[in-house]
Amino acid sequence: MSGVTQPSEQPVDLVVVGAGIVGLAHAVEASARGMSVTVVDRDERAVGASVRNFGHACITAQTGEALAFGERAREAWLRLGAEAGFGVAECGTVVVARAPEEMAALEELAAERGGDDVRLLGPEGVRARVPVASTGLYGGAFLPRDLRIEQRRAVGAIAEWLAGRGVGFHWSTPVLGVEPGLVRTGRGELRARRVVVCVGHNLDRLLPEVADKAGLRRCVLRMLQLRVPGARVAPALLTGSSMLRYPALSGTEGARGLRRCWRVERPELLDAVVNHMLTQLPDGDLVVGDTHAYAVTPDPWADEEWDELLLAETRKLLDLAEARVVRRWRGVYASAEGEFLRAPVEPGVTAVSVTSGIGMTTALGLAPAVLDTF
Template sequence: MTHHRDLLIVGAGILGLSHAYAAARRGLKVSVFERTATPLGASVRNFGQALVTGQPPGQMLELAKASRDIWGDWSRLAGLQIKRNGSYLFARNETEEHLLEAFCNNRAVEHGYNVALLRGAALRDVYGGQFSHHRAALHGMDDQQLYSREAIPALIDYLRRELGVEFHFSTLARDVEPGRLRSTAGDFTAPQIIVCSGHDYQTLLAEPIAALDPQICRLQMLRAKPLINLNLQHALLTGLSCVHYGAFADLPEAAGVQAQILRDAPHLHEHGIHLLISPTPYGELIIGDSHHYGRDPSPFNAEQVDNWMIELAEQTLGCKVQVVERWQGVYGSRGPGPFSFLRPAPGLSVALMHTGVGMSVGPALAERNIAQLWEQE
């Protein structure tokens, strides 16, 4: 038997689910195919940070702002637990403080970033002075944080229950062609098929994907308990992130931060380490991360990399932590831009992220893609 739908989506990560939502809320009949019994890729291995502040001016910033609104809708409609009180990016030294000050005085004003630079008494008021050993803190007030391991399944449940999206888990999409998808759950037809395959560049539409020359980024990540009653309610970053995130990385002052890292801690640059910390709903912290790039993610973690990240976390938090879990994050990276939306044939598309900000921009990116596809029909 061949099953007919309006839209078929391969992949139940954040991009696949976002496309399913954008289509289903237009009244379209949608089926989603996922090879595992539950999503296990980048969308559940991440920090759950949906950041507006770190995005560069232009389309990425606008997509992040629009995605923030969609996450708000999902929080209300699907009952997702989302912390919407922002993030703190700590300047650990004068060079990082100088960069944050320049960002706030110029780019933040020009492009409408909703931020505040906290110093002195204002910094001492943050968590009762727990972070007053830092020089300053950039409060990104539009940033959000969620627990991906629970948020993604909750979103799936909402899409299935309220919007009628049909899910086929533990199902391999073997082949796609215009109008038809063959899978281990049978054959399906639809006028539109979107492949949201994450970092799987081999199974479907390998030739058009290969033309992008993408790579895979592997990250070492940890879950830990703080050994004080911290009750953290914000995502945390440090000035190390400023040389990675586009909102800061091209500012003249970022060169000084990078030079300081290369001089004082070259191992952080070599392993792409910049500290991110996210609280879970259970009083624990997700800590990371490192970045290693290649065609295939190595299965082997380096204990020294974890030790460096733990050291950074303890310095930032001002307390010791106890590691309770370790894993590898992995995502598609280093394509021709931050994302790609290919259309190799009529009715057949590929949506790929080439950076680790799918949670931050994916919802609005999918809304844009679906609008473009159906406006053409």
């Protein structure tokens, strides 16, 4: 994927700017509709939020449009995993309740969604699925429709699969400007009938007025990779802090009660905007996260205190004497009011971004909705 191809003067039906999961989702859908497609990216491969995540398609905890996009994306992930050759596991999610307010939130969601989508668990039912500590465990829920995606391989495998189907790629090619029918790059011009700009948090670098109007900021995450020999965590694992993040749970009375409690008892979790969750990589290491900080231009410093907070929460959750950190990284995604940005820029040019940190969950369902407007 690191090869560099010179742009062609021959117009295509669609140029996609950005080869992360949002851009690739548009390329997948456009190609399926019989459109000629070219993708251009400034890097030699995707290295942004699309590979720095949990690999978690968190479908059930969404609401409204995001839930509809997530359901549509679910089927696309299963198909692409089989066809493009990367792992997609129908492993579901276990949400752990370690406070009465957390269990109440899960009970409310189960009453709304029904037992097929949200299966309530007692303490032993939780521990039969994930190796959490029994101390203080009230129970939990199993969300069977959620997926785990092999996130460090998926976008690269999709790009290679698309290239094999005739989609053109221009890697290591910075985009300098877009206008109707034209994408200007550092290697020449690309001509297209339609252009979709999917550059995530870097929208303000290319289309600053669009980013300003949307109130776009950068959300900076801190995440860890832990080596815990013998750990087996097949489903994704969410905690009470996740209930304050995901809308299907955060709107419950239980979650509101939990937030009130934590303002007094656990303010450090709220200050760091923690979503303590984890997934397991194919090699057995655990991906643990995450904290959130928001700014148009984030500070370059990383707070060790927040990493230690994540480590302490993980040790307590899994009852670990120790856990060795083998990698640390910073993820960045676009944040703005609402969950999705879909902004007409000029005739035939649309900017698209997932502004809520759920790109892996929703992008493959979002893209068809965008293309339907063309």
